[in-house]
């Protein structure tokens with residue numbers, strides 16, 4: 001730390017992203033990316049002619065992509081805000097709707113960035129413990145006097161709440177924002193977007209990083225009431241008006257437009273997930289009920305840390321979290337069927353050696 005860094009940032013613990021090796025020698029099951037390439041229409045859209053236009057600024061209103069998202073979800077374009085990854089949408093939401101007098105709450109086990117944003121913006125953040133089985137206790141968020149941030153389905157547990165449950169949280173917090181982060185909703189969750197007309201305090205955040213195979217394009221979006229979207233735009237135009245680059249606008253528009261490809265990838269992941277879950281259970285793993293593109297698993301004979309390190313030696317990356325409550329778990333992204341076979345073979349070998357030791 002230099003002596004110039006503002007004191008208010010001295011204590012911040014920045015987010016630790018999952019490892020991104022720059023070679024392709026690993027089976028990468030550690031950051032919940034799609035194992036499938038983006039829609040072929042993305043490659044057509046991001047062509048030489050468009051690349052030449054990079055000399056020009058991008059559309060600060062991101063109209064083309066906003067229109068496409070609005071059409072897909074049956075909302076007005078004025079209800080959509082596009083960010084440089086949903087991380088940026090989340091940052092603008094914390095910035096816009098929280099301050100010293102407007103605190104925030106979220107579960108103790110959830111997406112790690114919420115805590116970082118709370119620190120960055122000097123917010124009072126209540127971390128509400130998940131129940132013993134890692135489910136969210138809805139009552140904990142009813143009438144709670146704070147902005148509520150919930151990943152639904154949650155990460156890294158993969159568990160989800162129904163829209164009825166979220167609706168109770170919305171009804172009991174009419175004077176506070178309820179932000180639902182639906183990064184994984186396309187893999188079996190229920191979206192809250194249909195609730196938007198009835199709840200002016202609801203913000204739904206989604207991303208192109210998981211179900212639309214565009215993690216590297218950095219695209220996320222919020223859907224909410226026109227007024228809330230105006231507020232998010234106020235943040236953006238006070239910070240980085242050209243937040244989405246030209247090629248990402250084209251890539252996102254093409255991906256959102258290709259419904260058939262989206263459905264196909266999603267179904268493939270769901271089918272691979274259910275087969276992988278069954279196979280891991282056969283090997284003695286406890287596997288949480290996932291509504292996402294990952295499985296959260298533990299094995300009675302293997303610590304989370306040990307399993308992760310043994311897999312790494314076999315060139316397979318998965319994600320382990322050191323937080324006490326989940327330290328015996330490992331989060332495994334659903335890859336291609338072939339990648340999952342390799343994972344299962346490696347796991348069998350690791351377990352066989354472990355049994356000899358026991």
Ligand SMILES: *Cc1c(COP(=O)(O)O)cnc(C)c1O
Nearest residue numbers: 085086087111151183207209220
């Ligand atoms: C991956 C993820 C994000 C971040 O997505 P980007 O759009 O890539 O910034 C946000 N929230 C949750 C819960 C995620 O898992």
